Amino acid sequence: MTYCVGIGVRDGLVMVADTRMSAGPDNLSTYRKLHVVGEPGERAIAVATAGNLAATQAVLGLLEEGLESPQSGHRETLFTVPSMFRAAQLIGHVIRQVRALDAEALDWARLSFDVSILLGGQIKGDSMRLFMVYPAGNFVESGRDSPFLQIGDHKYGKSVLARAITIGTDLYDALKIGMISMDDALRSNVEVGLPVDIAVLRRDTFDAELIYRIQPGEPYFHDLRERWGAALRAAHMNIPRPPYGSGRESTEGRQGQTGRYGSLTQF
């Protein structure tokens, strides 16, 4: 399992990805899932992957080699595509090529071809964009009203993103909230694990401002996890207790009832 989140705010883009690879709970290992490539001042592109390791490595390998463009005859890679939209299309084509090669054999082994990719970044002359590419090679883009995208086990980490992230969120607050979201996934799913890779791409710099690996025990992330846990434990304290339940009077439909009550078949 995996958890990766991309957040695109006014000032730039944040990507956060775990590194746990699991072939069953008794076979865990560590693999980088977040990659950043670029050329300072020209382009910065972050790619995060989720899915079967063989499939994602095949996709990234072919993407690094490049696909021959039917128009120009040149090999297209993330270093040559003229826009982020073309980058998303390129990744879609690569996924389809790998699937065409592997799908029949995977079917035979009763395995599914599952690769999901977050693609974010900016190329000079183009705007900053954030896409999620599906196993079928089609893709969606984040929007002003939904400025984040997730792949892998997205449910645990969604609450805080949905409530705290807006397009106007500060870039490093977005990073912080992405790391909190990762904490929620780390705590609940042992198939999501440290180290955690992060990247920050500031808009219109066409460069990665930060590429960093958070190791287990790293002081800031440790402190963030402690503070977030304490805040969650404390947050409900400030909510008054429910006003119901002042004895049996408040129960519905059985005031002063004696003898057997209740039915399993009144829906």
Place this chain on the structure above:
Amino acid sequence: MTYCVGIGVRDGLVMVADTRMSAGPDNLSTYRKLHVVGEPGERAIAVATAGNLAATQAVLGLLEEGLESPQSGHRETLFTVPSMFRAAQLIGHVIRQVRALDAEALDWARLSFDVSILLGGQIKGDSMRLFMVYPAGNFVESGRDSPFLQIGDHKYGKSVLARAITIGTDLYDALKIGMISMDDALRSNVEVGLPVDIAVLRRDTFDAELIYRIQPGEPYFHDLRERWGAALRAAHMNIPRPPYGSGRESTEGRQGQTGRYGSLTQF
């Protein structure tokens, strides 16, 4: 989809269940999933269901009719079982009977038989217990270290339970935290919906202290949802921003780099 949670603390038991029934996002309706039966001072038993509506109704219908006991020859129901463990076994038997009747036809229709049940309560002479019964009719019990059980879409609502609930949590704080957990599920999954049914069973009273339906717009739950959302939005504010990212110096492995950098195939 469904979300139900049962929480067993020192002072008693709380059950919280939604009422949304969906046959696809274009076919939503409302059905009670939480039922409480009992006899004041003798027994109080709460049952919450998740899964296919036909299957859960068949299970509850047969459970209400009762199963003939091979030992005594009498019909056993939740009103006659001598202990909560026997209640869990009875529900398991009922699930297996319904599956034996339905499974072949469901296979033909390419549908699965999916019924999960939370069963909690107390019978005079027995302790208070909380079980989760699986579609195969086997079951697990909550424990001191894991004092809650969930059925349905459990992921969104798990964070706050895992962090805030202990065996020593006050009974009405447990209800409040159960309602917060329900709020997290309601916000993220449209197949979990209001009204929400709640029940509180205080230990050693052998009675339901509260059986209540929270309707849309109910002031306390509305206020709880607002306060919880505000607390989540605010909680991250008190965490300092990440200390990384003071320019490109802090990036790893590419200090002062010019030209193309990065690789998609270094894992």
